[in-house]
Amino acid sequence: DTGVSQNPRHKITKRGQNVTFRCDPISEHNRLYWYRQTLGQGPEFLTYFQNEAQLEKSRLLSDRFSAERPKGSFSTLEIQRTEQGDSAMYLCASTTDGGGAENGYTFGSGTRLTVV
Amino acid sequence: AQSVAQPEDQVNVAEGNPLTVKCTYSVSGNPYLFWYVQYPNRGLQFLLKYITGDNLVKGSYGFEAEFNKSQTSFHLKKPSALVSDSALYFCAVRDVSGGSYIPTFGRGTSLIVHP
Numbered sequence A: 001d002t003g004v005s006q007n008p009r010h011k012i013t014k015r016g017q018n019v020t021f022r023c024d025p026i027s028e029h030n031r032l033y034w035y036r037q038t039l040g041q042g043p044e045f046l047t048y049f050q051n052e053a054q055l056e057k058s059r060l061l062s063d064r065f066s067a068e069r070p071k072g073s074f075s076t077l078e079i080q081r082t083e084q085g086d087s088a089m090y091l092c093a094s095t096t097d098g099g100g101a102e103n104g105y106t107f108g109s110g111t112r113l114t115v116v
Numbered sequence B: 001a002q003s004v005a006q007p008e009d010q011v012n013v014a015e016g017n018p019l020t021v022k023c024t025y026s027v028s029g030n031p032y033l034f035w036y037v038q039y040p041n042r043g044l045q046f047l048l049k050y051i052t053g054d055n056l057v058k059g060s061y062g063f064e065a066e067f068n069k070s071q072t073s074f075h076l077k078k079p080s081a082l083v084s085d086s087a088l089y090f091c092a093v094r095d096v097s098g099g100s101y102i103p104t105f106g107r108g109t110s111l112i113v114h115p
Helices: none
Strands: A005-007 A010-013 A019-024 A031-037 A044-050 A053-057 A065-068 A075-079 A088-095 A111-115 B003-005 B010-014 B019-021 B024-026 B031-038 B044-050 B056-058 B064-068 B073-078 B087-095 B109-114
Touching: A005 A088, A010 A019, A019 A088, A019 A111, A031 A075, A044 A065, A075 A088, B003 B087, B010 B019, B019 B109, B024 B073, B024 B087, B031 B064, B031 B073, B044 B056, B044 B064, B073 B087
Parallel strands: A010 A111, B010 B109
Antiparallel strands: A005 A019, A019 A075, A031 A044, A031 A088, A044 A053, A065 A075, A088 A111, B003 B024, B019 B073, B031 B044, B031 B087, B056 B064, B064 B073, B087 B109
């Protein structure tokens, strides 16, 4: 297993277009998280899944954002009608612990979104 | 509510000298504390954590951190810095009794180790 994989690495899109990112977690990890990171800031939590269930969503996650984790394996994050303020690095992380983040997250390399 | 502060945007240290990257936190209950490192255009890598037990925690790449409950701090340390330690460092906290399973990350501290 090579860790958490995110695709694409980079995405440039025009304002108003829809984009979708994919995250493949470590196979035995049951919890999967999405974070957003902008320049000069730490990661901001967006949402997380335990298996296929979406258990928590941040207030940062507007109606234009949706995430899925069908069958509890890979996850997708979709942004509809992108805005310039959506430009950021989108990070995915997974963990195998039974509750919380006691074992620490394993992060992917991220998808950098640029909205022009 | 839980929060974490990294008071220094940047820390400069000469190679071979000891380094400290500061982190303070605020929780209403007991904290779980973490340090992560981020290299350019990469995701975050886990360095170490404090859950319970000894206040001095040892982690990857020779890093350690000391949990100080009275000062609500969790500073990252290394006895002898390497140029390759230059990176962004993030502290994170989760309030164990706060009801959320999501750690909050600090803004990050850029560590620059000069040859």
